[in-house]
Amino acid sequence: MRVKFGDILQAFEFADISGVVECRTFVCRQTGKIYYQFDQDDLQELEDDELPDDIEDETKYLQIPNSRDLDLGKPLVIAFVREFLPNDLDDVRYIFSKRGAYQKFKGLLSRRGAIDAWHDYRNKARERALRDWCEIQAIEITD
Template sequence: MPVRFGDILQAFEFADASGGMGGCRTFVCRQTGKIYYQFDDDSLQELEDDELPDDIDDETKYLPMPNSRDLSLGKPLVLDFVREHLPSDLDDVRDIFSKRGAYQKFKNLLSRWGAIDAWHDYRNRATKRALRDWCEVHSIEIVD
């Protein structure tokens, strides 16, 4: 059963926003394409409020959505962006990401160079590409 890419993207964003820390986990049913959300109160609900399957933890039927780390969209993506768009700052960015508070410092650097929009576009394209690849690897047919 095909799944709308927008639904996959939304499920990814929910899972990613919680950072895999239990705030929200999302699943896609391999057979029907329905997306299910598990919130930190351990309740599961499907967006359309259908009955929740008893076997939601069966990964042969319900695939947990990845987060940014699972798709290598963190530090590796930042370094790729810097290599391409701000190569003279690569050493500084490597140093920034060796310490706490890296993303705020990185965003400050982007702001100084007027590159925040370029970063967001780059990250959004990479996210969509990685999700499409993830769907292909897991035999999830997507439609736009």
């Protein structure tokens, strides 16, 4: 199947959000079409098409991962800090041993003037991980 990378990335970002709306995203193994499933059994596709009744059939539809599935949470933060803010490594490890870690981490990034570097690092890592995931899943990416 062939899928535009931008479509996979958008579906990943929807799957990655947390808070008020929970969302799972799927790609059809045959057509490459992306489907969005929102919380509370309110099933809908992004363009308001109906979801297939068999969306849970893993032989037909592949669930698109989120950051946790791709190990892009705390391990990515630690790798970034080791490379760009090595003097803050112990502080960041401590920050991530408590609740509210990302908010505190963002505060540290702001104080160090490293927000843009973090966003660039995270975005490149996400793209690399998603492209690797697509390759493993035999999804042919078009740019």
